[in-house]
Amino acid sequence: MAQTTIDRGEAFPPELSLQIKERFHHVDHDFTGRKRLYFENAGGSLRLKAVLETMAKVDAIPDSAERIHEAASWLKDVQTQGVDDVRLLLNAKGGTVHASLTASGAMFEMVRAVAENVPGDNIVTTTLEHPSSYDSAAQYAQRLGKELRVARSNAATGGIDVEEIARLVDERTCLLVLIYASNISGAKLDLEQVVRRAREIKPDLYILVDAVQHAPHGLVDLQKTPVDGINIAPYKFFGCRGSGFSWLSERAAALPHHKLAGKPAGFWDLGSAAPWQFAAVTEIVNYVCWIGGQFGTGGDRRALFVRGMERIGLHERALLARLLEGSNGVPGLRRIPGVTVLLDHDDLPRRDLILAISLRGLEYTQAVREYEQRGVIVYERVASSIYSRRMLESFGLEGAVRISPLHCHTYEDVDRFLEVTREISEAVGA
Template structure:
């Protein structure tokens, strides 16, 4: 585990910008990672480097060739990082935009009278796209209800709702409200048992920072991430699509290569910063294992991240030192339950008799950055069935520390006392 190797957490934190302080607020603890993780210093440097280059890809000059090489290298790095030996990667405006594009393409090419299936736990990025394009394409939308107590949707729930005419499916890999990770591979198997040719598209935006990605094991057709939530920067999204989704008729320029999914000249720096992210995972894997193979190091890093973040969330829930955990604070309720092995680096709570906005503000006054989730178009699908208007989301990553958790617990305990 990361914290058992002397000096490793300090070495990890040294690789990120603004770990201990905000350039606007000053010293602070960053527990708002689900809203956007910290950025690698290498990403900041790479972004500046490529922002200064005036050349475009596709020209016959040395600089242009170098840009194309950078992009191809990043795509190869992503294939190792996400274990995707086939299909292709491309970038777009955002993870949400890419989900819309993949889901739209699958829906408009589906047989009339077919069905689209998704679940109530999904972020509106995929739910909105699926419902909108199902309606436009003349498809029925099937909603699989998640379990309110666990914050999960299961393969069994999907299986019970499946019929052979389901031609498009959406899955969220992890919920940004409950923090629970779904068993994507099991859900995809349940879908394909009934509808083998169904196009399956996954929202991996919340999951990407919290453990390893393994597209080859999922048997899906599309997967989207938002790089700013996995240690890169804002301004773009990354998608992987299978060869068969690549081949579907899709939005593109007239007479353009049929396999192309990008529009216009993309930012080479966006691709290059993903190589920085992959290099970081490889470095971390090298610290926690003796593997020499790139993929094996990345898997080791993902396992170590998941184990350490579970340690931190356990400390948050069960207490650390002489501080009681959130479960032992009479006025605190934990979404998804205190004992939930599906949790991925996120604990959402409600403090009785104190509005969530006030809790977030009080914590912020003490230099602890958290976030309120409201029962709006982003989170109402999760909060409304629980009878909640809002909650406080505490989201961490593997560069956070148990001491930071202790400061949070002390602050919340003081409020509830």
Template sequence: MAAFSPALMSEIRGRFAHVESCPFQGPRIFFENAGGALTLNSVVETSALFAALPDNQGRDNPAAHALVDRINLAKRDMATFFNADGGQYFVGESGTELSFRLIRTAVMGSEPGGAVIGSTVEHPASRSAATHWAGMAGKDYISVPHDDATGSVSPEAYAARMTADVRVATILHTSPVTGIANDVAGISAAIRKVAPEAIIFVDGIQHASHGAIDIRSYDIDGYVVSPYKMFSRHGYGVAWVSERMTALPLEQLINGPRQNWEMGTRDTGSYATFSDVVSYLDWLGDQHSDSDDPRTRLEAAGAAIHAHEQVLTGAMLTGVGNLPGLTELPGVTILGGADNPAREGLVCFALQGAPAGDIVARLNAQGIRTHIRKADHYSGNILTPLGLEAAVRVSMCHYNSVEEVSTFLAAMKEIAAA
């Protein structure tokens, strides 16, 4: 049984654009959320409003004042959403760009010498930035191997390779290939135990749409998300940085404000559409909580989203009604293992004898949108150790339904039989 009632599910789906059909393909089931989630209708409206305005912030006129007010409101919403003690929030070009910028700032601004540590499970955005800037700064790069069986990396794995001279550490919250979350707080504690002054960066891009973020509990210095993967739109990323990160030498205008991370005129629409996301989650949390506290409602929304997605992934793996789950189809390999409690709304699999690209194409022909992950610079770190050239990624969000999973399983039963 789904975690949401039929009435609530209908209301949830009604708040998103293109839930059941694509303007180019027609009717379809959207299981490609890790590539970019569905967009809230409110985000579409807000984007149009602010895209049409000619005014900039910082002027002395009503429109400019209104833009500043919306940015300040969004930063308060970000503070509620991320739940950090202090620090700053700002937008950039994308989650990848912000990851590079924060890691560059941390590596180049840290004490000379020492090392940078990260893991093999990471997305190439953080791993590429860390290895590149470690080399530029003359620092060693320490690579922590992830567990191929679980598709994750543990605090113990970090602890085994930690050294006291680690200056910067990077952590992946959730893998966009396996869908498996890592223990950010545990890894951070393992790092701090050996190198308490290390600057710790977290890539939260895949995790953000699948449950609550609680930076206060992580003891980190930087966290980045990509709003187009959490119900907003393309064209911007959001970062949080600690005071420790801001105290490092920053790239900024000569004689400009010392602690300013924002460069140039900001896109007010970016900030405003993030507020739309927080407003939606607040509404969803209100359906599962009687609290008057906004943060408590967001936590309730995160818990409800996680519970519903557990139902979806469980159904996909073990079956619905008379339809067999993926684990019951002969020749199927589930990345991260079928019984993995850290899974977040995503199932990635390979079917022996059936190329992943063919499966994706056959599903798409039946109106089921999925995605192929190849052993390339994006996913080779996960697939190559498993001996896989490619895999099929089926990524869900809380607006997806068990009925859609059933349709997928019916299609997969035919494909496996063929």
């Protein structure tokens, strides 16, 4: 049998990694100055210094962007640039950009608008959804007397198969809502094929996507995946908490929704805008474009952003391969006695930089504490959590230790993590 070639990505040059680390807060130390590894970016996220600096500058300005004087005009320009950059990030044309307090809140509002106003007797979702997607679909299905159809997970890949979703869609489906990538296994759904297959069955199907977990790790391109709504959380994308952004297609934005009567039909924001939200997105896009510029200067701002995200993806794939396989000096997770990599497979391009493991002899929360005592932050995903139970049960798991580094980490960080993991495993087995 021919040996399968594994795509191990390509790490950033060491000098670029140093520059990248310098642009983030608290990569190597916590806020008290203690040395640590923060491998919990799927729950929190490391922050860009430029985002926090810009947020403070813009939010300190007392003026309203809705006025006509000079400072107000400047704030309006900040907001306009931010809207343009949300579109650039998603490669979205037309439609509406909606700024909200959280991405979860926006998902509930988008689901409500479709479920209440689009004909159909069923809603399709997946078992791997974040509660904001799953619970909103379930609540409106129950409230409106619609059937909730739930696509099952694939325990071999950690994701959802395209045909598993497609078999649930029919001409009476009013909404398909799904996650871009699992926040436990890191498995990416083949969104392009899901959209194609679902629309073959029902050409005018409304599709909403939760891209919160995936967007910081891989490119989103709505020209290839023409959905009706998608959300992101800037704090997961190296930005700030207290901010969510969504994009809605023209037909989705025009559905009845909460809005002031005097606003245009497709307008979704309520209350005064917070210009810092938009400024933060611009700084995020600036940063990714800067990375793209390290690998060539040709093309417009979107081309630079695309190149930057592609290089982030390649670097994170290299980190993922290192975590799994290790190096000459340090064994990878697959080779450390007492460690089991859960939901593991070799098709690395189909995985974001999120891993689930178990350590023999350690309960999951206890394992997380052992890591913390050694200066490493990871997180337990256990069946008692509303954020984990449904997903874990679909995989036949009671729990997992989730590991989620970011592209600002390096091979040296990964090796340190592997050394700590081996130390914990040996201590338990002693």
